[in-house]
Amino acid sequence: MFLIAFALVMDEVTGDIQCDISWCMLFADDVVLVDESKAGVNRKLELWRRTLDLGGQVVAQKDIFRYLGSMLQKDGDIDEDVRHRISAGWLKWRQASGVLCDKRVPQKLKGKFYMTAIRPAMLYGVECWPTKRRHVQKLSVVEMRMLRWFCGHTRRDRVWNEVIRERVGVASIEEKLTQHQLRWFGDVQRRPSEAPVRSGVLKRGDKIKRDRGRPKLTWDESVKRDLKDWDISEEVALDRSAWRLAINVTES
Incomplete structure (x- = not known):
């Protein structure tokens, strides 16, 4: 602090x-x-x-503050951080456009380059995000635009997203985001209860009167939602090798 x-x-x-x-x-x-x-x-x-x-x-007084590469908002949301990560991804894309837009470079190699240099910039800090559906959608749209671009396709070509991903050998960014968050969830849960990282997890109180409207999404609730969507138990999530097999990620 x-x-x-x-x-x-x-x-x-x-x-x-x-x-x-x-x-x-x-x-x-x-x-x-x-x-x-x-x-x-x-x-x-x-x-x-x-x-x-x-x-x-x-x-x-500031409503938005940049700290260690992340954008912190006064209201606890991550909209600015998502936009900042997307901008960071496009910055890496422009720096590597000479390789990614070269037709002589195999598409599989472009996919590996994307997974190594561009996507990590877009997923920096996502382990602690209380991710909403609209945030995942924004990242997915940007990723598909990048993949289609270096494959030489546009949406007008009517090529399915799954076909593009198979050509370049890249799993969806939603799967990788879930993988990052569940890995961090397992790391946090394996730490002793007195560890500082455990005290930093925000949870909603049971007997606290809240304001009207939908409550803010917390990281803990976001992880529970992902576990439910992927049909993974908390015991499996605590076992790193087990949850890797459970989510069935199609790439390394």
């Missing part, structure tokens, strides 16, 4: 000097400023000095 608060302060006091990587890089307690000239670096330092002179007026 103290590290998050410190990172929030650092993010705020460097707001006037932040640029794209690698012109400005923020670490836990360090800031790296890069410019094309010494005068440019001095100008950024002067802007930072003026911000620090504000004293107690540094920290402002």
